Amino acid sequence: MEKITKQIDELAKAMGKKAPSDDSKDKHALDYQSLRKLYDQQANQDVAKLQHDSKRERIKALHGSADLNPKWTFDSLIEDSEDVREAMSIAQSFIAAHSDPIWREQSAHMMIFYGDYGRGKSHMAGAIANKLIDDFEISVLYRQLSTLLEMRFFSYDYNAQDNIGEKFRETNKELLDVDLLILDEVCVNESTLKKNTQSWLGNLLRQRAAAHKNNILITNHSMAELESALGKYCFESMKEYETYMVRFFGPSRRNNITDPASHYEATPVSTSGYVPNQVK
Numbered sequence: 001m002e003k004i005t006k007q008i009d010e011l012a013k014a015m016g017k018k019a020p021s022d023d024s025k026d027k028h029a030l031d032y033q034s035l036r037k038l039y040d041q042q043a044n045q046d047v048a049k050l051q052h053d054s055k056r057e058r059i060k061a062l063h064g065s066a067d068l069n070p071k072w073t074f075d076s077l078i079e080d081s082e083d084v085r086e087a088m089s090i091a092q093s094f095i096a097a098h099s100d101p102i103w104r105e106q107s108a109h110m111m112i113f114y115g116d117y118g119r120g121k122s123h124m125a126g127a128i129a130n131k132l133i134d135d136f137e138i139s140v141l142y143r144q145l146s147t148l149l150e151m152r153f154f155s156y157d158y159n160a161q162d163n164i165g166e167k168f169r170e171t172n173k174e175l176l177d178v179d180l181l182i183l184d185e186v187c188v189n190e191s192t193l194k195k196n197t198q199s200w201l202g203n204l205l206r207q208r209a210a211a212h213k214n215n216i217l218i219t220n221h222s223m224a225e226l227e228s229a230l231g232k233y234c235f236e237s238m239k240e241y242e243t244y245m246v247r248f249f250g251p252s253r254r255n256n257i258t259d260p261a262s263h264y265e266a267t268p269v270s271t272s273g274y275v276p277n278q279v280k
Contacts (some may be wrong), residue, residue: 055137062133066140072126081250084120087113090244091128098136108209110241111216114223115248123253124246125182125216132180141178144185148175149197176207179214186219187229198231209240 063070079085094111097103113121125142132138148171154160155168175181187193193201208215217238219226223245227235 058137059133062137062139063130066129066133067142068126068129068140069122070130072123073130074127077120077123077127078253083115083247083249084124087124087246087248090246091124095128095131095135098132098138105212108212108241109214110205110238110243112223112226112238112243112245113216113218113248114221114226114245116252117220118252118254119248119250120253121218121248122184124248125184125218128216129180129182139177139179140182141174141180142182142184143175145183145201146185146188148183152197152200172204175204176211176213180216181208181213182216182218184218186217187221187226188219190229191225192229193231193234195231198234201230202234202237205234205237206240209237215241 074088074091077084077088079088090111094109111125113125115121129138129140129142133140151164151168151171155165157164205215221229230238
């Protein structure tokens with residue numbers, strides 16, 4: 001059979017025509033190239049899917065360790081007052097800046113959200129954190145300062161059987177390492193922190209500033225009251241950061257607890273804007 005094919009090819013060439021067997025070779029080469037392209041496309045799709053699944057798992061893990069309320073998003077945030085709209089603008093700028101690696105590696109920023117209860121401070125901070133996790137895989141830790149101080153206090157009980165000392169040391173390491181630390185209810189019901197607490201918190205903030213880690217502090221105090229409550233050393237630690245003070249003046253978003261038999265209605269709180277500023 002091969003002999004006949006060879007003779008046909010030679011006859012075709014003698015007549016100045018293309019050998020029939022060349023078509024089969026071209027077809028085979030074409031089929032190989034087509035298959036190779038198809039396999040490459042499939043391989044790229046598989047790699048992309050693995051990367052997507054891996055990123056989704058990382059983001060899920062970051063949300064799980066952050067201890068954030070999943071309902072704290074920008075979509076669910078009520079923009080019904082000027083202070084919230086201005087805070088939203090600053091928050092969006094803060095988030096967008098994370099796309100710059102130099103900004104992330106060479107600076108430390110702190111946002112201080114202050115105002116009365118129910119004004120949306122925690123919601124705003126949580127929305128920022130959830131967005132940063134989704135878009136940039138930023139590690140976040142949300143904690144109430146009072147809870148940390150209680151853990152720290154009980155960590156000195158050397159007779160405790162619940163490993164509270166070890167747990168606090170692990171938590172303290174998280175506080176130092178996490179990319180964005182959110183401390184809520186800072187100095188709540190406290191006119192002045194104890195001296196050793198001021199030193200601990202001040203050292204924590206200074207170490208985070210040196211490592212270019214960002215923070216959000218949430219408090220019901222005014223800035224003057226906060227300075228007094230934190231103490232000079234701790235408050236001075238905040239000056240290590242590019243610091244923005246965001247005052248929330250809008251109406252409370254929480255439901256009123258009223259006597260069903262009464263017709264009392266809470267008087268709306270007047271709104272006002274704020275001017276972000278550096279801690280002096």
